[in-house]
Amino acid sequence: MFKKMIKAVVLSAALVAGGMGTLAATASASGQAAAQSIELRFGNGHAPRYHHGPRHGGRHFAPNFCDPRHALGKAQSMGIRRAHVVRNAPRRVAVAGFQRGQQVRVVFANQRGCPVIGYR
Template sequence: MTNLIVKTGIAALIALTGFAGTATVAAAQGPEFGIYIQHGGGWHDDRRRDRWDGPRHHNRGGRCSPGLAEEKARHMGLRRARVVDVDRRTVTVVGRDRHGRDRIVFANDRGCPVIRR
């Protein structure tokens, strides 16, 4: 009887150390704290606190401009981005990413929403 209890205790100890080992491997990085300062665009302090002076991409007459589509594609990681096709519904941008040639298709609507990548 004592032998059975000892073996059960050892098995439980091995199981618990296995769970502890997987938990530390899964938690790759702990919480980080820091102070971040944004540059450019922001709230005006001089006249009205409720006036936003950020990017004005929303004021394009309801269409996606080719320049905004290229800028957005660059921010999404496309290098040497250029517009190759603009039609009534879509704006197509091609370029290169880390895997080779890639293209992003934006809707020809306000804010250039992504249709497919």
């Protein structure tokens, strides 16, 4: 790995030196002064981004209940179209909609993660 990095640095230096010689020859041949700049960048080309949130080491606390919006999203991912919350009781969240032309109803437990407890 260290050899690979040294080869890359040597190759970059050779390209820069060759490019500088070409620029100097072009500028002297034209007889006019031209602005020249050299820019060296190391890395993969992406600027560092600082994210905060559950996927990037930030704090995220999941609720201990089934949020109706989470139940809707889960029902839609199950293939239920036009999903809407029918009932939001202390122990369960009921979502109704259509699947393959038939009316369906899914009941989720009011716990973290919205586990499915009924489907008809």
